[in-house]
Amino acid sequence: MSRSDVLVDADWAEAHIGAPGVVIVEVDEDTSAYDKGHIPTAIKIDWKKDLQDPVRRDFVDKTGFEALLSERGISNDDTVLLYGGNNNWFAAYAYWYFRLYGHDKTLLLDGGRKKWELDSRELSTEVPERPKTSYVAKDQDSSLRALRDEVLAAIGKRNLVDVRSPDEFSGRLLAPAHLPQEQAQRGGHIPTAKNVPWSKAANEDGTFRSDDELTELYRDEAGLDFGKDTIAYCRIGERSAHTWFVLHELLGQPNVKNYDGSWTEYGSLVGVPIELGDGR
Amino acid sequence: MSSDGCGAPAGGVSVSAAAGTQAVVEGRVVHEGTPVSTGYARLLGSGDEFVAEVPLGDDGGFRFFAAPGSWTLRVLAPGGLRAERTVEADYGHVTKVDVSL
Numbered sequence: 001m002s003r004s005d006v007l008v009d010a011d012w013a014e015a016h017i018g019a020p021g022v023v024i025v026e027v028d029e030d031t032s033a034y035d036k037g038h039i040p041t042a043i044k045i046d047w048k049k050d051l052q053d054p055v056r057r058d059f060v061d062k063t064g065f066e067a068l069l070s071e072r073g074i075s076n077d078d079t080v081l082l083y084g085g086n087n088n089w090f091a092a093y094a095y096w097y098f099r100l101y102g103h104d105k106t107l108l109l110d111g112g113r114k115k116w117e118l119d120s121r122e123l124s125t126e127v128p129e130r131p132k133t134s135y136v137a138k139d140q141d142s143s144l145r146a147l148r149d150e151v152l153a154a155i156g157k158r159n160l161v162d163v164r165s166p167d168e169f170s171g172r173l174l175a176p177a178h179l180p181q182e183q184a185q186r187g188g189h190i191p192t193a194k195n196v197p198w199s200k201a202a203n204e205d206g207t208f209r210s211d212d213e214l215t216e217l218y219r220d221e222a223g224l225d226f227g228k229d230t231i232a233y234c235r236i237g238e239r240s241a242h243t244w245f246v247l248h249e250l251l252g253q254p255n256v257k258n259y260d261g262s263w264t265e266y267g268s269l270v271g272v273p274i275e276l277g278d279g280r
Numbered sequence: 281m282s283s284d285g286c287g288a289p290a291g292g293v294s295v296s297a298a299a300g301t302q303a304v305v306e307g308r309v310v311h312e313g314t315p316v317s318t319g320y321a322r323l324l325g326s327g328d329e330f331v332a333e334v335p336l337g338d339d340g341g342f343r344f345f346a347a348p349g350s351w352t353l354r355v356l357a358p359g360g361l362r363a364e365r366t367v368e369a370d371y372g373h374v375t376k377v378d379v380s381l
Contacts, residue, residue, distance in 0.1 A: 085335060117318050120358045165331050177323050177332035177344045199330035
């Protein structure tokens, strides 16, 4: 796996608008961005309504994923190009999720919606109609997902990467600063976690930094041991999907998991250790 | 807006809410007198550390829920337009920052 297998630029996307076998998908938490205008021919996936279980805290199961892709007209042979707002947070989450269910031909658009907009490229309000398919998913690949007990067992043993902002890491903020600070859980971070905010992996226009810069950031500056397995987390698992993409897909680190329960789970558990203070 | 996600508030934001117990930083971005509805506002902490970013609303509006202290606000818009302001935030206050590109 290398960068060119998983990441494409806006020129590539523009050249593949309407191309047979390529489905462009915008993924957002708030799909009003899609409704205002999207890359021509793109369909939308709603991070919450489409990808999360409506009752339990979990994402949709294999049957639900199959039903979603079939209904949206995505077939097993299609190449799926994902992009979205928030510097691709939710698109990276969807990418991780497509990989979990075994869709190999998945790509991420470098810079996502922001770069596309800042380049003043064409946006369309036309919603395409795609014929339904009969999508068949694979069983969830558990090598990509960390659950809470595995995270607790990893303290002091594996690399733990907390990709939230330094203020969230230290416990000063409980959520990103564009959201109300009203969560009930405790602030802080998982002991021994290194704080490498997701944003350090991205340029201002939302594109990813070069492989050399990324290696320097994680290995040399943050001190991640590339010989060890790694778990990334944030608050709800979408920013850490962005970092999972960097470590696993761009840098080719073999054993990297995303802990999608993240701080909203860990910071609400009774009796688990929590560390306060700034990263080192 | 959703309080349990990390995404952008629906359709940007419509300025202005009461601060309540929050440390709110909000404002509107204009270019040559017209609201900039395609663009991004980002909040940076000390050392230029990225804290948050929101797309501008239809009215060019943005809003952050910060913590008390000094922050840098940076605005990006198509055509290479950008601006930067230093802002102070405090609990119970709405700090208004209008930006003309």
